[in-house]
Amino acid sequence: MNLPLNQRISFEDYLNTWKGIATSRANPKEVNPLLNQLISQPKLQAQHLALNANELGRIRFILNEYAFFLSIIFQLNNLMIEHFNL
Secondary structure (H helix, E strand, C coil): CCCCCCCCCCHHHHHHHHHHHCCCCCCCCCCCHHHHHHHHCHHHHHHHHCCCHHHHHHHHHHHHHHHHHHHHHHHHHHHHHHHHCC
């Protein structure tokens, strides 16, 4: 999108642009449109991250394992809180 330098944009467009660029979020459940776009297009994701397909596959595997173990830790934590009334 090529806009003249003096053209104004809406706050909504500004916010959506920066949400797509930002790596941190105020709310963990907030969606990052750029990451969603990258996730849905593996070739674009690999190019963006400068990884080949094998490296990208390995990273996905590691992240999935990490997410699995984190879910177990959270479940155990919740059980302990319930059991010990913390």
